[in-house]
Amino acid sequence: MGRRDRLKRKLNQPIVVEAPKTLDYSGFKFEITFRDTKSRARLGRLTTPHGTIETPNYIFCGTKASIKNLSPQHMRDAKTDIILANTYHLMIQPGPEVIERAGGLHKFMQWHGPMMTDSGGFQIFAMGHGGVADEIKGRNRNTNTRSLMGITEEGAKFKSYWNGDTLKLTPEASIDIQRRMGADIIYQFDECTPYHVERDYTATAMERSHRWGDRSLVEFEKGHNGRQALYGIVSGGIYDDLRTISCDWTKDRPFFGTAIGDCLGGSTEEFYEIVGKCMPQIHPDRPVHLLGIGAIRDVFSCVRMGIDTFDCVSPTRIARHGWALTRGGEGRINIRNAPFRDDQEPLDPSLDISASRDFSRSYIHHLFKAGELLGTQLVAQHNVAMINRLLREVRAAVKNGTLDALEKEWLGG
Amino acid sequence: MGRRDRLKRKLNQPIVVEAPKTLDYSGFKFEITFRDTKSRARLGRLTTPHGTIETPNYIFCGTKASIKNLSPQHMRDAKTDIILANTYHLMIQPGPEVIERAGGLHKFMQWHGPMMTDSGGFQIFAMGHGGVADEIKGRNRNTNTRSLMGITEEGAKFKSYWNGDTLKLTPEASIDIQRRMGADIIYQFDECTPYHVERDYTATAMERSHRWGDRSLVEFEKGHNGRQALYGIVSGGIYDDLRTISCDWTKDRPFFGTAIGDCLGGSTEEFYEIVGKCMPQIHPDRPVHLLGIGAIRDVFSCVRMGIDTFDCVSPTRIARHGWALTRGGEGRINIRNAPFRDDQEPLDPSLDISASRDFSRSYIHHLFKAGELLGTQLVAQHNVAMINRLLREVRAAVKNGTLDALEKEWLGG
Numbered sequence: 001m002g003r004r005d006r007l008k009r010k011l012n013q014p015i016v017v018e019a020p021k022t023l024d025y026s027g028f029k030f031e032i033t034f035r036d037t038k039s040r041a042r043l044g045r046l047t048t049p050h051g052t053i054e055t056p057n058y059i060f061c062g063t064k065a066s067i068k069n070l071s072p073q074h075m076r077d078a079k080t081d082i083i084l085a086n087t088y089h090l091m092i093q094p095g096p097e098v099i100e101r102a103g104g105l106h107k108f109m110q111w112h113g114p115m116m117t118d119s120g121g122f123q124i125f126a127m128g129h130g131g132v133a134d135e136i137k138g139r140n141r142n143t144n145t146r147s148l149m150g151i152t153e154e155g156a157k158f159k160s161y162w163n164g165d166t167l168k169l170t171p172e173a174s175i176d177i178q179r180r181m182g183a184d185i186i187y188q189f190d191e192c193t194p195y196h197v198e199r200d201y202t203a204t205a206m207e208r209s210h211r212w213g214d215r216s217l218v219e220f221e222k223g224h225n226g227r228q229a230l231y232g233i234v235s236g237g238i239y240d241d242l243r244t245i246s247c248d249w250t251k252d253r254p255f256f257g258t259a260i261g262d263c264l265g266g267s268t269e270e271f272y273e274i275v276g277k278c279m280p281q282i283h284p285d286r287p288v289h290l291l292g293i294g295a296i297r298d299v300f301s302c303v304r305m306g307i308d309t310f311d312c313v314s315p316t317r318i319a320r321h322g323w324a325l326t327r328g329g330e331g332r333i334n335i336r337n338a339p340f341r342d343d344q345e346p347l348d349p350s351l352d353i354s355a356s357r358d359f360s361r362s363y364i365h366h367l368f369k370a371g372e373l374l375g376t377q378l379v380a381q382h383n384v385a386m387i388n389r390l391l392r393e394v395r396a397a398v399k400n401g402t403l404d405a406l407e408k409e410w411l412g413g
Numbered sequence: 414m415g416r417r418d419r420l421k422r423k424l425n426q427p428i429v430v431e432a433p434k435t436l437d438y439s440g441f442k443f444e445i446t447f448r449d450t451k452s453r454a455r456l457g458r459l460t461t462p463h464g465t466i467e468t469p470n471y472i473f474c475g476t477k478a479s480i481k482n483l484s485p486q487h488m489r490d491a492k493t494d495i496i497l498a499n500t501y502h503l504m505i506q507p508g509p510e511v512i513e514r515a516g517g518l519h520k521f522m523q524w525h526g527p528m529m530t531d532s533g534g535f536q537i538f539a540m541g542h543g544g545v546a547d548e549i550k551g552r553n554r555n556t557n558t559r560s561l562m563g564i565t566e567e568g569a570k571f572k573s574y575w576n577g578d579t580l581k582l583t584p585e586a587s588i589d590i591q592r593r594m595g596a597d598i599i600y601q602f603d604e605c606t607p608y609h610v611e612r613d614y615t616a617t618a619m620e621r622s623h624r625w626g627d628r629s630l631v632e633f634e635k636g637h638n639g640r641q642a643l644y645g646i647v648s649g650g651i652y653d654d655l656r657t658i659s660c661d662w663t664k665d666r667p668f669f670g671t672a673i674g675d676c677l678g679g680s681t682e683e684f685y686e687i688v689g690k691c692m693p694q695i696h697p698d699r700p701v702h703l704l705g706i707g708a709i710r711d712v713f714s715c716v717r718m719g720i721d722t723f724d725c726v727s728p729t730r731i732a733r734h735g736w737a738l739t740r741g742g743e744g745r746i747n748i749r750n751a752p753f754r755d756d757q758e759p760l761d762p763s764l765d766i767s768a769s770r771d772f773s774r775s776y777i778h779h780l781f782k783a784g785e786l787l788g789t790q791l792v793a794q795h796n797v798a799m800i801n802r803l804l805r806e807v808r809a810a811v812k813n814g815t816l817d818a819l820e821k822e823w824l825g826g
Contacts, residue, residue, distance in 0.1 A: 064783040098775060342514055359523055372479040373790075374484060377790070
C-alpha cells in the first residue's frame, strides 16, 4: 500500500481525539437574570472581553469584515451591541494572516464591541451542497453552488470563489483562523447538511461533526488565552433522536455556549418544532445562539423557546432591495414603490438616527430610483436600528410579561 | 405660411428681451476681506440665506441630490461648507415638482447649508455635443452622447436618458426649475460649446447665450424673493475677443456673481490662459465661480488668478476607483494597489474624521478587493475632507503670503 493510499484510508477512518474536560472561560460570563413563567423566555447578561450585552440580542452580519455599506459609527448610532464576520469569506480575502498582522478583527474593522466569527462550515456546506437550508436561512444560493469538492474525515475541500484555488478547511484550521482573527465568540467546525439527504447521511455527518467538535476543542485549548469563548453546535437535521444525541454531546463538552445549527427543515413550522424540541435538552446555563435565523416573527417565537442570540443577513440585505422595516403594518415597506414618491414622512421619527428621522420617504424613494447608494445606506442603517429596537422591546416585554402584546404591535394579528 | 412655419421662423429669430437694470440681492453679500499683493488672489466672505462661507472655497457635486454614497452628516463631519446639485439630472428624476412639494432641495436632501444649482445647460450641451469640454472638466462622456436633439433660439431639445422622452430646456424653464428647487445660488441658461467648432459657431452661440442670459434675468426677476442669487456666465470659448465681449456683457447685467464657463480649450495651458485673460475683465466686486474645475493643481493656479469658488466631481468620483488624495507625494494613492495590503497606517491621521484617522489602509484595501461599498464611502469622505483642508490652508496661505510654499507641500516641486 503506497503512501497516498495509506493517507486516503487514514482520512476516511474516524479521527478520534479526547476533548478537554474543562476550559477556563474566566474572561467571559453568562448570567441569567430573569426567567419568564409562561414560556422558556429568559433575560441574560453575556460578558466578553469587549463588553457586556443584554440577551436576547441580535448579531449583525459583517460577512467580509464590513456590514454592507455601513461604518462602525453607523452601527453604534443604531445602538448595535454585537456583530459577526464570516470565516469562510475572510480566509479567502484578505486571509487570516492579514487580519492577524492588523492586530485582529476588532482593530481591522474598528469595531470595539463584542464580536463573533462562525467556523466557515456553513458557507462551505450549505452553499456547496446547494440545499434547502440556505433558503430557510435566507442565504443567497447563486454564489458558490457546487463549490464543495469533497468531505473527508479530515475536513472539507472546496473551490475558492475568488480564484478557483482548491482550499481545505479542517476543525484545526478553522479554530486556528478564528483564533488569529480574535473574535470574542468562535465556533466549532461542523457540517451543515442539506434538507434532501437520507437519515443515514445526516447521522454519519452528525457523528463526524461531533468528532470535528472534539478536535475543535483540542485545538482551541492549545491556544486558549481567555480572550475567546467556543460554542458547540447541535446538529442532527430534522431527526428528533439525532438532535437528542447532539444536545447531549454538546452538554458533555466544555463549550461556553451552544448553537442550534444544521438543517432546520423545509418550513417555518418544522423549524420551530426542531428548536422547540432541542431547547429543553440543551445545557440550561449556557447562552444559546440560533444560527442564521432572525426574521421578526422568528425572534418572537424563538425567544419564547429560550433562544438568547440571533443572527441573520436580512436587515441589511433587504435594504439593498428597498425594503425598510416597520413596527406594525406589513412589517416592512418597499421604498421604491410609487406611493412613496411624494411621501414627506420619515421612515420612523421615533428612532433617533438621522436615516430614520430626518430624511423623507420621498427623498429615499428618489435615491433608489436614481441609483444613488446613499439610499441603501440609509435604509440599511434604519433596519439595523429597527432590529435593535425590536430586541430592546423584546427584553423589556419578557420582563413585564407583555411579549404577546408586543408581538401584536410589531406583526399585527 | 402655415402656423408651423411661422412658429419655426419665430423660433430661429433672435428673441430679445430687456434685462432688468438692477436686482435686489439683500439676502446675499460678498465682501472681499483681503487682497494678495503679488497675484490677483483674494479672500472673501459669501453670505447666503443658508449661511456664510469663506472664499476661496470648493463646491461639492451632489449631482442627483446626493453626494455619491455620503450623507449630509458625512459632509458636515468633513467640514464641507457648500454643495451643488445638477438641474439636468433632477429635472429628469425626481422632477422639480417633487422637490418643490418636499419644500425645496435643502429640505429634500437635508443639507441646511449654502447650495448651488447649475442651469442644466452644461450636461445637455457638453454631453450632447460630445466635445472636449467634458474631458477637460473630467466629465463622463459615455452617457448621453448625442442626446442633444437640437438647439433653437428658444432653447435646447434633448432626449431623456431616463425614458427616451424628448425634453426641452429654455432659459425660462431653467430658471423656473431652479427657483422651485430653491438653491441659494442659481445660474443663467447658456450653451457650452465644444472645442472642435468654428469661431463662427462659438460667436453665434455666445450671442444666443447672452440673449438666454437676458431672458434668464427677466424670468428670475419675476419670481425673485430675495432667497436666491443669479450668476451670469462668461462664454466665448477659446477666443479672446469673444471672451472680452462676454465679460462686458456679464458686467453690464445685474448678476450677483460671475462664472467662467463654455469651452476652456484643449489643454491645461490653454485653460489657464483663458481664465487668466478673463479675470481682469470680470466684474471685480462679484464672486467668481469656475465651472467644473477643481484638481488640486488647478485650485492653486486659479486662486492666484482670483477665482473664488470651484466645483468638480473628481473628489468623490476618483474615490470609487480607489484613489485617495494625499497632501504631498504623488497627490493621491490608489488604495487597491498591492503595497497597501498590510499597510497599518491610516489614510491621514491628521484629519479628524474616522475615515481618514481610524481605519488602516490595509482594511480599506481589503474593502475594495472584497467589493465592499464601505471602501468607497470611506475614501470619498476622506477626499472631501482633504479638499476642504486644502481650501482652508489655501485661504490661510493667501493671507500669509505663503501660497507658493503651500503649493510645494501639496504638489511637490
